[in-house]
Amino acid sequence: MKGSFKLGKIADIGIFVHWTFSLLIMFIIFINYRAGQSATQILLSVLFILSLFITVILHELGHALAAKRYHIKTKDITLLPIGGLARLEKIPEKPIEELIVAVAGPLVNISLALITGIFIAIPETSEELMLQLSIGINPNNFFLNFFLVNFWLALFNLIPAFPMDGGRIIRAVLSFKMQRHVATRIAARIGQFIALGFILFGFFTSPVLVFIGIFVIIGAQVEADFTETKFLLKGFKVHDILMKQFPKVDANETIKTAVSLVLDSQSKNFLITEAGIPVGTLNRDQIIMALTKNGENEFIYNVMDRNLVFLDGNSLLENSFEVIQLNKSRLMLVMENNEAAGVLDSENLVEFILINEVKAKITHDKKYR
Numbered sequence: 044m045k046g047s048f049k050l051g052k053i054a055d056i057g058i059f060v061h062w063t064f065s066l067l068i069m070f071i072i073f074i075n076y077r078a079g080q081s082a083t084q085i086l087l088s089v090l091f092i093l094s095l096f097i098t099v100i101l102h103e104l105g106h107a108l109a110a111k112r113y114h115i116k117t118k119d120i121t122l123l124p125i126g127g128l129a130r131l132e133k134i135p136e137k138p139i140e141e142l143i144v145a146v147a148g149p150l151v152n153i154s155l156a157l158i159t160g161i162f163i164a165i166p167e168t169s170e171e172l173m174l175q176l177s178i179g180i181n182p183n184n185f186f187l188n189f190f191l192v193n194f195w196l197a198l199f200n201l202i203p204a205f206p207m208d209g210g211r212i213i214r215a216v217l218s219f220k221m222q223r224h225v226a227t228r229i230a231a232r233i234g235q236f237i238a239l240g241f242i243l244f245g246f247f248t249s250p251v252l253v254f255i256g257i258f259v260i261i262g263a264q265v266e267a268d269f270t271e272t273k274f275l276l277k278g279f280k281v282h283d284i285l286m287k288q289f290p291k292v293d294a295n296e297t298i299k300t301a302v303s304l305v306l307d308s309q310s311k312n313f314l315i316t317e318a319g320i321p322v323g324t325l326n327r328d329q330i331i332m333a334l335t336k337n338g339e340n341e342f343i344y345n346v347m348d349r350n351l352v353f354l355d356g357n358s359l360l361e362n363s364f365e366v367i368q369l370n371k372s373r374l375m376l377v378m379e380n381n382e383a384a385g386v387l388d389s390e391n392l393v394e395f396i397l398i399n400e401v402k403a404k405i406t407h408d409k410k411y412r
């Protein structure tokens with residue numbers, strides 16, 4: 044992710060932190076300072092946030108290491124102020140595998156809470172607990188807070204709504220009995236229903252709940268659409284939407300050439316070659332951007348997107364769809380028999396999906412007529 048800094052590597056997975064995380068730290072320092080807290084107190088609060096930071100990484104590592112059992116690699120783990128993000132190469136589709144990968148995250152928080160729970164005295168009455176929580180972080184209640192946060196994190200992640208782990212757990216459980224995209228749709232609806240409750244309840248209590256509700260409603264929809272799309276692509280190979288004729292531009296040409304190509308052709312995405320060998324891509328938006336920033340005499344090799352994604356013509360389209368989503372590529376090179384056979388244009392893919400959607404609807408209508 045852009046604006047992220049690498050902290051290190053654990054189990055061969057890069058751990059990154061997004062720069063906005065520093066804003067969170069500054070915010071904590073600021074509110075503590077304004078509340079007239081001492082330097083030690085502020086330091087403790089920051090230390091507490093850092094301990095949560097480690098907690099979140101451990102939660103994501105839980106998912107990543109469980110996925111590794113099923114030979115699914117994790118690209119990286121990034122820590123954002125709103126939580127962690129583990130970019131798995133793919134989500135396991137076997138129900139049992141998805142279930143275990145989804146459960147592994149919250150299980151880390153439950154374990155951390157249990158381990159901390161052994162060593163601390165947990166207040167017996169709720170008044171006592173509230174008192175402990177209202178006085179801010181201090182050496183006496185540091186681990187009590189850590190215990191509670193892990194308890195809440197486990198509970199929060201187990202809410203049965205996408206994109207929370209609980210949503211995946213529900214989907215996995217339903218998938219034992221039904222097709223995956225149907226299970227996803229049901230799980231998404233359950234999640235959205237709960238999220239609606241969050242929003243209504245949040246209006247009277249806390250705006251944070253309203254935000255979480257909106258986040259869940261959108262996240263659930265994205266997940267349902269994604270699975271639906273993958274279902275529509277089932278059975279097709281990359282080869283089926285391969286484009287053999289497509290515009291190419293040499294990297295030594297200028298933006299001026301690229302602009303005329305945009306105006307003359309139907310294509311929006313172009314393959315850039317150097318001595319006939321593919322070296323990158325350039326899309327319409329990037330060409331317009333380069334024209335504005337660098338002028339029409341800029342060379343293409345200076346502005347092209349060098350991130351070239353290769354797809355195997357024989358691979359399943361539904362799997363390649365994930366690669367495309369992950370790389371946000373608009374033009375991919377398709378290889379067949381160790382040769383570049385053509386390209387896959389994302390615009391084409393979208394059309395292909397739309398057509399299959401209509402076809403699926405027609406067969407559905409026929410059934411119920």
Ligand SMILES: [Zn+2]
Nearest residue numbers: 148149200208
């Ligand atoms: Zn999780």
